[in-house]
Amino acid sequence: xxxxxxxxxxxxxxxxxxxxxITGGIVATAGQFTQWYLGAYSIAAGVLVCLLEYPRGKRxxxxxxxxxxxxxxxxxxxxxxxxxxxxxxxxxxxxxLAVPAGFLLATILGTACLAIASGIYLLAAIRxxxxxxxxxxxxxxxQIGGTIKQPPSNPPPRxxxxxRKKPSEEAAGIPTGGPQENPMPVNDEVV
Amino acid sequence: MAxxxxxxxxxxxxxxxxxxxxxxLNVLLFWKTFLLYNQxxxxxxxxxxxxxxxxxxxxxxxxxxxxxxxxxLPMCRTLLxxxxxxxxxxxxxxxxxxxxxxxxxxxxxxxxxIFSGVHVAAHLVNALNFSVNYRxxxxxxxxxxxxxxxxxxxxxxxxxxxxxxxxxxxxxxTYAIRVSNYDIFWYTHNxxxxxxxxxxxxxxxxxxxxxxxxxTHPPGCINLNGTHFQNTHLPEHLSDxxxxxxxxxxxxPDELTQNTFVKICMxxxxxxxxxxQTWLWISGPLCLYCAERLYRCIRSNKPVxxxxxxxxxxxxxxxxxxxxxxxxxxxxxxxxxxxxxxALENHPFTLTMCPxxxxxxxGVHLKIVGDWTERFRDLLLPPSSQDxxxxxxxxxxxxxxxxxxxxxxxxxEESLNYEVSLCVAGGxxxxxFASILNTLLDDWKPYKLRRLYxxxxxxxxxxxxxxxxxxxxxxxxxxQENRPDYVNIQLYLSQTDGIQKIxxxxxxxxxxxLFIGRPRWKLLFDExxxxxxxxxxxxxxxxxxxxxxxxxxLSNRNNSYGTRFEYNKESFS
Numbered sequence: 001x002x003x004x005x006x007x008x009x010x011x012x013x014x015x016x017x018x019x020x021x022i023t024g025g026i027v028a029t030a031g032q033f034t035q036w037y038l039g040a041y042s043i044a045a046g047v048l049v050c051l052l053e054y055p056r057g058k059r060x061x062x063x064x065x066x067x068x069x070x071x072x073x074x075x076x077x078x079x080x081x082x083x084x085x086x087x088x089x090x091x092x093x094x095x096x097l098a099v100p101a102g103f104l105l106a107t108i109l110g111t112a113c114l115a116i117a118s119g120i121y122l123l124a125a126i127r128x129x130x131x132x133x134x135x136x137x138x139x140x141x142x143q144i145g146g147t148i149k150q151p152p153s154n155p156p157p158r159x160x161x162x163x164r165k166k167p168s169e170e171a172a173g174i175p176t177g178g179p180q181e182n183p184m185p186v187n188d189e190v191v
Numbered sequence: 192m193a194x195x196x197x198x199x200x201x202x203x204x205x206x207x208x209x210x211x212x213x214x215x216l217n218v219l220l221f222w223k224t225f226l227l228y229n230q231x232x233x234x235x236x237x238x239x240x241x242x243x244x245x246x247x248x249x250x251x252x253x254x255x256x257x258x259x260x261x262x263x264l265p266m267c268r269t270l271l272x273x274x275x276x277x278x279x280x281x282x283x284x285x286x287x288x289x290x291x292x293x294x295x296x297x298x299x300x301x302x303x304x305i306f307s308g309v310h311v312a313a314h315l316v317n318a319l320n321f322s323v324n325y326r327x328x329x330x331x332x333x334x335x336x337x338x339x340x341x342x343x344x345x346x347x348x349x350x351x352x353x354x355x356x357x358x359x360x361x362x363x364x365t366y367a368i369r370v371s372n373y374d375i376f377w378y379t380h381n382x383x384x385x386x387x388x389x390x391x392x393x394x395x396x397x398x399x400x401x402x403x404x405x406x407t408h409p410p411g412c413i414n415l416n417g418t419h420f421q422n423t424h425l426p427e428h429l430s431d432x433x434x435x436x437x438x439x440x441x442x443x444p445d446e447l448t449q450n451t452f453v454k455i456c457m458x459x460x461x462x463x464x465x466x467x468q469t470w471l472w473i474s475g476p477l478c479l480y481c482a483e484r485l486y487r488c489i490r491s492n493k494p495v496x497x498x499x500x501x502x503x504x505x506x507x508x509x510x511x512x513x514x515x516x517x518x519x520x521x522x523x524x525x526x527x528x529x530x531x532x533x534a535l536e537n538h539p540f541t542l543t544m545c546p547x548x549x550x551x552x553x554g555v556h557l558k559i560v561g562d563w564t565e566r567f568r569d570l571l572l573p574p575s576s577q578d579x580x581x582x583x584x585x586x587x588x589x590x591x592x593x594x595x596x597x598x599x600x601x602x603x604e605e606s607l608n609y610e611v612s613l614c615v616a617g618g619x620x621x622x623x624f625a626s627i628l629n630t631l632l633d634d635w636k637p638y639k640l641r642r643l644y645x646x647x648x649x650x651x652x653x654x655x656x657x658x659x660x661x662x663x664x665x666x667x668x669x670x671q672e673n674r675p676d677y678v679n680i681q682l683y684l685s686q687t688d689g690i691q692k693i694x695x696x697x698x699x700x701x702x703x704x705l706f707i708g709r710p711r712w713k714l715l716f717d718e719x720x721x722x723x724x725x726x727x728x729x730x731x732x733x734x735x736x737x738x739x740x741x742x743x744x745l746s747n748r749n750n751s752y753g754t755r756f757e758y759n760k761e762s763f764s
Contacts, residue, residue, distance in 0.1 A: 003562060004372050012362040020358075027312045031319055056367070065367045106315045109351060113358050 005059055007087060007129045010120035014053040014094060017117050021046030021101060021110030028106035038104040045097045046110065052077065052084070057131040066134055074133045085132070087125035094118035150188050198747050201727075202758050205284050206291055210298075213261075217254050217302070225250040233401040235410030236460065241320045248313035249399070251306040256472040258306070259390065262299035263476040265292035267483045272600035276520055283608060290602040290759060304361055311354060318347070346396035353389045356382050374536070387477055390469060397464030404461045412456040491528070491596040498552060500571045500590075504653035507619065508568050511544070511554040514595065519545045519553060521626040522603035527555070531591035532566045541622040542598065544629045556657060558619040602731065602759040603627070607638040609729035609757075613719060615646045615742060617734020618654065623761075624733070625658050628678075632665050635677070642676065644719060646710060648683040648734065655682060655694045659701055666700045680704050716745045720754040727755045 021042045028039025055074040058064050077084050084090070095118040102111035152158060228234050228246040238245055265271070271289050362368075363379040402410070495512040502508055519525070524541040544554040559568050570591050603623040606612040607630070614624045624645065631643070649655060662680055669677045682694075682705045693702045719728060730746050732739045739760060746756035 004374055006375075008371060009363055009368060009375050012365055012368060013358070016358060016362050023308065023312065024315075027315055031316050033319060059371060062371065065370070105318060109311065109354055112351070112355055116355070116359070 007124040013117035017113035018049035024107035042107040091121035224253040244316035251310040265296040275600040349393040394467035400462035407457040506559040519598040521630040523598035525597035543625040620733035
């Protein structure tokens with residue numbers, strides 16, 4: 001139990017609650033309930049919650065599955081910095097958004113669900129979890145020729161490395177090594 | 192590539208047929224109930240009061256009845272394992288349907304979710320209409336006791352609680368949560384019992400009533416005493432007729448027969464609540480499921496005796512144990528429960544060795560990933576001796592108590608029932624096939640299998656040591672019995688650092704069958720098709736999803752040798 005990441009579950013719950021709020025709001029405004037303006041509020045609150053919760057946060061251990069197309073919203077959510085990173089703020093925000101919708105029968109379910117999600121976010125915040133955006137990994141370009149340091153100075157057949165090693169006082173001016181003598185001097189042209 | 196219709200039908204046909212039957216059942220129920228409440232005379236007044244909301248809520252309720260009862264059936268795993276093994280389900284085609292039980296459970300769950308939404312929305316509109324269309328004529332029909340009251344408290348309250356429970360269960364059951372935090376999914380899913388209890392209470396409220404005295408009070412009839420039950424939707428000529436005939440005197444009794452325009456009421460309408468049909472729908476499956484859980488609880492009450500614990504390279508541990516009256520078929524899996532490690536967690540592991548008539552020992556191989564397996568390993572193999580293979584004597588007396596539940600069936604049991612089988616394993620996914628190989632080592636003659644292609648793909652060459660001995664012994668046995676082509680082994684090392692290219696000096700049979708790189712599936716399928724013309728080959732895969740998808744696609748493809756590939760898949764999480 002000690003390794004459960006509650007934030008992920010709270011995220012799913014908040015997203016589902018947002019959808020429930022939107023549905024309840026549509027039923028309330030279309031069915032022309034007496035306090036239909038609360039229905040309209042509920043639709044707006046639901047949309048806001050959905051937009052905030054759509055980008056999934058990164059798990060501390062292991063890889064995270066991204067939601068389809070979440071990278072655009074990730075950029076927007078990242079802009080708010082600590083407001084969206086901190087789960088305490090999210091918990092209280094959800095609680096605050098949920099309360100007005102609780103006064104209308106059609107949206108009361110949305111309130112209850114969002115309140116539960118806010119409770120789980122509070123639990124996640126107490127355990128020190130944080131929202132971190134899922135960044136796309138920069139593609140590593142393969143370095144062409146990065147491992148080639150120095151081309152061989154003799155054409156094949158080449159004697160083994162030990163025979164190619166020359167005593168240091170002879171190495172100074174003579175470009176060749178070993179029994180092969182090159183007609184033209186060979187340089188290392190690759191940096 | 193062209194899809195072979197024969198292969199497609201064999202692989203996908205029965206599955207889609209069952210899906211079609213289920214969808215038509217749902218549509219039929221929805222339609223029938225909708226029409227009943229829309230046009231049925233016993234609901235005439237209720238329909239007048241509530242309108243479309245009534246029909247939608249009742250129709251979605253009947254679909255919910257069906258799905259709440261069906262959803263429990265795929266989870267009766269002991270029953271399914273019994274059906275798989277017994278002669279009661281003779282056809283292999285029907286047995287393969289049992290592989291899809293989890294997918295069916297998820298489909299029913301999604302349907303419950305959607306129709307609960309419809310049901311709740313329709314009832315919200317009903318609650319509004321009960322209040323707005325309140326009439327003193329039908330006090331007992333209305334859930335509200337006066338205008339402006341929102342009626343139906345008890346069913347409403349249980350309904351809201353059910354939706355909250357459903358909300359918790361569904362949000363924890365998404366694929367992302369199951370893959371990352373399986374615990375949350377498991378613990379919340381056990382709330383289903385609360386859901387069913389609330390469901391039984393919800394339907395006992397008796398909120399929607401039907402009219403009992405249709406013969407003495409046909410709906411839409413005229414009451415001579417004053418209040419008339421004529422609804423505002425009666426067409427024009429009927430209301431004219433009414434004004435003509437009423438001053439003239441009383442109508443004769445034979446005018447009450449059905450072809451008259453105007454009917455006279457003999458008495459007030461009487462209403463009675465429906466019998467809760469839901470109890471009939473869900474009691475059967477719920478009792479079955481409870482009985483199965485009880486049986487599993489009793490069966491797993493006795494702990495097993497651990498005989499030996501071995502540590503293998505690449506973080507794998509093998510446990511061999513005995514338990515009396517334990518019988519298992521190759522390919523089945525068990526669930527381990529060790530209270531010393533965790534009081535609540537259970538983990539499934541495939542049996543790598545099944546008990547036979549001569550030998551009662553059975554075994555599992557566990558890969559150490561995650562905290563439960565790590566703690567389990569630390570209890571069984573103290574850290575000091577994990578690297579060495581020699582266990583000091585005192586260890587054997589201090590094993591923790593281990594309980595097992597099972598065995599449960601899996602699609603891999605079918606591999607012995609095909610004449611030719613292709614088994615593809617990825618990494619630790621080799622465990623179900625290890626039990627098959629152990630069974631073949633014991634005695635291969637009673638089974639239908641005559642040729643087995645065994646492909647094992649690993650990332651690390653040390654992993655092959657888990658079953659290298661088994662493979663070599665099996666190979667030698669078939670060589671001695673002059674059946675060298677019974678088992679065709681191909682081992683693939685998918686990632687290599689180029690240093691170690693052989694498994695071990697003594698595994699020469701395996702070294703010569705080791706390939707570096709990934710298998711080329713298309714060529715493999717072509718080769719198998721060519722060597723087994725006209726036969727039906729069973730394809731089994733236990734490994735990463737990417738391999739599984741490729742194999743599925745290739746199994747549905749056409750080949751010019753008339754060979755059919757039937758794809759059998761286990762779905763894990």
